[in-house]
Amino acid sequence: MSLPRRLKIFIPRQIKRWLPTSLFGRSLLIIILPVAIMQVAVTWVFFDAHWQTVTSRLSDGLAGDIAWVADEYQADPSKPAVARLAKRAEDSLGLSIDVWRKALPANRHPSLFARVDRTLDKALGEHLDNPYWFSTTRYPAYVDIRVQMKDGALLRIIANRERAYATQGHIFVLWLAIATFLLTAIAVLFIRNQVRAIERLASAADAFGRGDDQPDFKPYGAREVRQAAQAFLAMKSRIQRHIDQRTALLASVSHDLRTPLTRLKLELALAEPSRRIEDMKRDLSEMEHMIDEYLAFARGEGGEAVELVRLAGLIEEVVEGAVRAGGKVTLTADPSLSVSVRPNALKRALANLVMNAAVHGEHVEVSVRTTPAGGVEILIDDDGPGIAPEHYEDAFKPFNRLDESRNQNEKGVGLGLAIARDVARGHGGDLTLDRAPLGGLRAIIRLPG
The missing domain is CATH 3.30.450 (Beta-Lactamase)
Incomplete structure (x- = not known):
C-alpha cells in the first residue's frame, strides 16, 4: 500500500526540521x-x-x-x-x-x-x-x-x-563508550578545521561584497576548498580591476563634461539678462544635476573606508541641508549611538531620501531606533501622497519615476532610491518602503550591528 502524495512530502519535511542546518x-x-x-x-x-x-x-x-x-x-x-x-x-x-x-x-x-x-x-x-x-x-x-x-x-x-x-559486560560497554567518545572527538577536530576554512572564505566574500578588503586571507583547507578560495581571489582581482578601470573612465568623463558646462555657465553669466537666458540657465543647472546623479550611480562609494561615526551627528548634517533648502524636517535620534559606516556614502543616501521626502511632503520626520539583533534602523517619514504598495519595488528601479503616485520632481532622473538602496546593501543592510504614520511614504534604512 503506497503512502498518499501529501504524506510522502510531509514526512521528510518533519525530519528536516530536526536536522542541523550548518555544514x-x-x-x-x-x-x-x-x-x-x-x-x-x-x-x-x-x-x-x-x-x-x-x-x-x-x-x-x-x-x-x-x-x-x-x-x-x-x-x-x-x-x-x-x-x-x-x-x-x-x-x-x-x-x-x-x-x-x-x-x-x-x-x-x-x-x-x-x-x-x-x-x-x-x-x-x-x-x-x-x-x-x-x-x-x-x-x-x-x-x-x-x-x-x-x-x-x-x-x-x-x-x-x-x-x-x-x-564483565559493563567493561565491554565502557570500552565501547570510550572508543565512541574518542572517535567523536577526532571527527569534531577534523570537521571543525575544514568548516573553519569555508567560514573564512564566506567571511572574505561577504566583506568584499560590502566594499571591505581582507588582505590577509589565504586559501587553506581541503583541496576543493582551496580551489574555491583561489577562484574567489581570481574573481575578486578581475572585479577590482574592472572597478579601477571604470573609476578612471568616470573621472575622465566627469572632467570632460564639466569643462564645457563651466564654459557655458560663464558665457550665460556674461550674457545680457533675458527670459531666454534664464531658461537656458535652468536647463544647464538641470543638466549638471543629471550628470552628477548619473556619475554617482555608476561610480558608487566602494572606495571609501569604513569609519566609526556618531550617527546622530551625520544625520543632523543631512537634515540641516534639507532645512536650508526650504524643507520642514525634524530629527529624533540617540546622540550617543555610533555605527561603523562609510560616512559620505551613507550621507548621500540619506540626503536623497530626505530631499525626496521634503519635495513630496510638507513635513518630514527622521528617527533612529535599534533592533533586537543589535542593528540600527533609520526611518524617514513624510506626509506626501505616498506610493501604492504594489509599486514599492518598482520605485527602486534606476531611471524609474512614479509620477502617478508622487508629484513630478523636475530635477529628478529616477536614481535617488536606487543609489540609496545600493548604499544600504553595500553596508550589509537594506532599504525598504512602507506606509508612514504621517500618511505618506516611509523609507527604512537597515544597517547591521
Whole structure:
C-alpha cells in the first residue's frame, strides 16, 4: 500500500526540521550517526547473544548446584550431615550454606538489569521443586538464595556473583563508550578545521561584497576548498580591476563634461539678462544635476573606508541641508549611538531620501531606533501622497519615476532610491518602503550591528 502524495512530502519535511542546518552539524551527523548506530547494534548483539548465553549457562549451573544441595539436605537434615554438606559445598562449589528457622522474605529488590533476575529465576524454577527467594542486590559481590525445605527449615546459600552471570559486560560497554567518545572527538577536530576554512572564505566574500578588503586571507583547507578560495581571489582581482578601470573612465568623463558646462555657465553669466537666458540657465543647472546623479550611480562609494561615526551627528548634517533648502524636517535620534559606516556614502543616501521626502511632503520626520539583533534602523517619514504598495519595488528601479503616485520632481532622473538602496546593501543592510504614520511614504534604512 503506497503512502498518499501529501504524506510522502510531509514526512521528510518533519525530519528536516530536526536536522542541523550548518555544514559543521551535518558533517558531524554524517560521521557520528553511523558510528552510533554501529555501536548500538554491536552492543545489542553482544548482550542479546553472547552475554545472555553465558549468563544463562552460569545461572543454570548455579541452579543445578543449589538443587543438589537441597536434595542432599533433604536426604539427611541432621546437624553433622549439614556440616559435612556445607564443607563440601564450600570446598567444591564455592557456596556458603546456612540453615535458618525462618520464613521466606516477602519482597525482593530487583536488579537494574532485569534480565539477570529473569535468567536466574528461570534457572532456579527449572531445577527446584521447593519455594525459593533470591536477591542479586543485597550484597555487591554475592547472590543471596534461600530455599524453603519441607521440614520448615530455610536453606540459605550465598554464591559468588560471578557464578550467577557474566560480570564483565559493563567493561565491554565502557570500552565501547570510550572508543565512541574518542572517535567523536577526532571527527569534531577534523570537521571543525575544514568548516573553519569555508567560514573564512564566506567571511572574505561577504566583506568584499560590502566594499571591505581582507588582505590577509589565504586559501587553506581541503583541496576543493582551496580551489574555491583561489577562484574567489581570481574573481575578486578581475572585479577590482574592472572597478579601477571604470573609476578612471568616470573621472575622465566627469572632467570632460564639466569643462564645457563651466564654459557655458560663464558665457550665460556674461550674457545680457533675458527670459531666454534664464531658461537656458535652468536647463544647464538641470543638466549638471543629471550628470552628477548619473556619475554617482555608476561610480558608487566602494572606495571609501569604513569609519566609526556618531550617527546622530551625520544625520543632523543631512537634515540641516534639507532645512536650508526650504524643507520642514525634524530629527529624533540617540546622540550617543555610533555605527561603523562609510560616512559620505551613507550621507548621500540619506540626503536623497530626505530631499525626496521634503519635495513630496510638507513635513518630514527622521528617527533612529535599534533592533533586537543589535542593528540600527533609520526611518524617514513624510506626509506626501505616498506610493501604492504594489509599486514599492518598482520605485527602486534606476531611471524609474512614479509620477502617478508622487508629484513630478523636475530635477529628478529616477536614481535617488536606487543609489540609496545600493548604499544600504553595500553596508550589509537594506532599504525598504512602507506606509508612514504621517500618511505618506516611509523609507527604512537597515544597517547591521
